[in-house]
Each structure stands twice: as structure tokens, then as C-alpha cells.
Amino acid sequence: MNKLCTFGGAFIGSYAGWLLGMQFGIGMAIVLSGVAALLGVYAGWKLAQRFR
Numbered sequence: 001m002n003k004l005c006t007f008g009g010a011f012i013g014s015y016a017g018w019l020l021g022m023q024f025g026i027g028m029a030i031v032l033s034g035v036a037a038l039l040g041v042y043a044g045w046k047l048a049q050r051f052r
Helices: 002-021 026-050
Strands: none
Touching: 002 026
16 A cells, blocks of 8 residues: 555656646756655655555
8 A cells, every 4th residue: 555655646746746847847847746756755655654
């Protein structure tokens, strides 16, 4: 469950960061995608901890 939640959080976060960043250019999209992916991993990990 932990791997699934962290992967899902990273995927959703990365996609959201990419969509937000593309409004400001490709460089900003790459940066925001990475940051949002890290936040998504953390959120997914916290979600998995609740299901234990």
C-alpha cells in the first residue's frame, strides 16, 4: 500500500505541477513538476500511514 500511495502521489503531483508551470514556460514546468512530485510523495506516504 505504501508504494502505491507514494507512486500515485508523485504521479498526480508531478502532473499538476507541470500543468501549473507550463503557463510560465518549459523551465518553470520542469521545476514545479519536480517540487510537486516531492510533495506528492510525502502526501502519499502520509496517506499510506493512515491505512496501517
